[in-house]
Amino acid sequence: MHLQTVFAHPRAVLIRTAGFALVWLVLVGPDPASWIVGGPFVIAATLASLRLSEPRKRNLSLPSLARFIPYFLRESLRGGLDVAARVLLPRLRVQPGNQDYRINLTSSEARLVFIDSISLLPGTLSADLRGDHVTVHALDVRTEVVGDLMTLERHVAAIFGESPAPRPDQTTAHRSPARPLEQPARPEDHS
Incomplete structure (x- = not known):
């Protein structure tokens, strides 16, 4: 420097x-x-x-950031209440699974904010990231996870001055059942 x-x-x-x-x-x-x-x-x-980290020009939109804060607080509250209701009211069914979602954001900062904010959505958390695809684990894949992800991505895109439009060459999401955690192989007992 x-x-x-x-x-x-x-x-x-x-x-x-x-x-x-x-x-x-x-x-x-x-x-x-x-x-x-x-x-x-x-x-x-x-x-x-x-x-x-040399300074560089960022296209942050303060009005969009101001709109994101109430959205973030509302979704965090909604997510917390949803998980609490599922724990306290056993009649609320869960159907856990994973959703693969293609991220349309280009800047690393916008992608990081998006990935970190996924967990605020009701019953979701980001489980894996590979290239432009994030695997989102959902407590109930019957809920509108993709719509929530698209709304979140639009908010984040607005903050960073990006276009939230999906790229035409890829599908936005697909569902899969929850994958069980892999158990590490146990060494044989040779005694």
């Missing part, structure tokens, strides 16, 4: 410095004397982060 990076990206430097200073403040507390040690560490952490 050259000094040019620091001057070329003042906003990134400011945001990262503020972030590391906040972490220091949370860890150590408001003691002004702690900044004798904390100041150099905050500067070193900022410079190291700039060297490891």
Whole structure:
């Protein structure tokens, strides 16, 4: 990293410095004397982060992010209530299974937010990722998992300024029964 990076990206430097200073403040507390040690560490952490991950232009949409927050909270609550109801009310049937879903997002940041957010949907969690396909485990594959995934992907795409349109060359999803966990082979007892 050259000094040019620091001057070329003042906003990134400011945001990262503020972030590391906040972490220091949370860890150590408001003691002004702690900044004798904390100041150099905050500067070193900022410079190291700039060297490891050079700032780049991101097309984040703050209005879309603002719309995502209530959606995220609502779906998290809905997911928690759904799982709690299935545990507390045994008459609610489950039909576990996996859904393979083709991700249409292109940026690594958008894909990461999408994958990490899947678990907020009722009765789902991301189980595997291979290329553009994520395997989503669902407590009940009879529910509208694919529709929920498409809605989530549209929200994430809007945040990152991407088009959520599915690619025409691939199907969006297919269902499969839950695969049992593989048991490790046990060594033979030779005694």
